[in-house]
Amino acid sequence: MDLAPLALFLPACFALNMAPGPNNLLSVSNATRYGYRTSCLAGLGRLLAFAGMIALASAGLAVVLQTSELLFYGIKILGAAYLFYLAYQLWRADPRQVETATSKVGLWALARQEFLVAAGNPKAILIFTAFLPQFVVPGQPITAQFALLGAMFLALEWVAINAYAYMGLHMRRWFAEPKGKRLFNRCCAGLLSAAAAVLLTARRA
Template identity: 80%
Template sequence: MNLATLALFLPACFALNMAPGPNNLLSISNATRYGLRTACVAGAGRLLAFAIMIALASAGLAVVLQTSELVFYAIKIIGAAYLFYLAYQLWSAAPQAEVEAQQASAGQWTLARQEFFVAAGNPKAILIFTAFLPQFVDPTADVGHQFAVLGALFLLLEWIAIGIYAYIGLHMRRWFAEPRGKRIFNRCCAGLLSAAASMLLMARRA
């Protein structure tokens, strides 16, 4: 893998990392409710899901999603249902309860698990890895090594994107400091998550 390939890969990859989506929205919401550090640590769940997807793409197992309509739609429906569940939790959350949870430093494992399931519940993500990463792989060289390098770079850039979105959420927390403001923000996030779930339900295999 040469420098010219990396020069093309890095900006294109970071554009994917920064694209608005359910996970990035979750990072904003988590930072707003629990703080920057908690949101960044919770992002490890997303990275784990993406690492598994990259490994599947590298092994060629993503073909299962491309050829099996049943598997694709099963994952899609489960993922959308989970997004609707998170939207309901945000919609009905009590601002005072969030303050108490933040003071107790609760929920890092729970939030990481949420990040994992939101990422894993999107079958289009693994198809993106299947379509995107191979464009930068030289078939005449060691494919496994190249996938490992590109995958590691993708995860590093994803971690940076998590931090950026969490930082945005941290500043938004100052705008929504009052309970009424927090309730409005939570319900806006709930609406956006519901919209993402609806879009996921309408997604079709390429």
């Protein structure tokens, strides 16, 4: 693959990865509640969802989502409902409870959360459908180019996961007291609810 498209792709892609969104907010919240390492490992669930979306876009199956209004709105409503559910959990969380996620079950649950939040956003697969093809060079193998661009996207997404988790780790020190924890949890709950509301207004491209 030529270097010129990659030189344009990398900064544009990284801007998408670092943009505040439900998954990045989840990384901050998880790091604040459970620690940096756990938050990063939970982010693997998000990478799995995005890898599946990239594979769908590469295979051309994403056109089904673009053309099926029922499927698009179904995924959108389910995704927004799950965000509202997470927001409710954070709002009701007991700040006096010492929360850990060192057990395998706890980590799997957090990774599943990341996966469902990513998979529940139909706009994500549309981004892969509309964004990645712009950097595919005509006349060269499509699958290989999608694989390379997808791998770069996932690598930069992993950087974003670590960056937001690191941010949450420092916020953990600021909100060490129960009153501060409650304030932070409810702020995150409000932001997740806002993200859900924005998702409900999303329309097909």
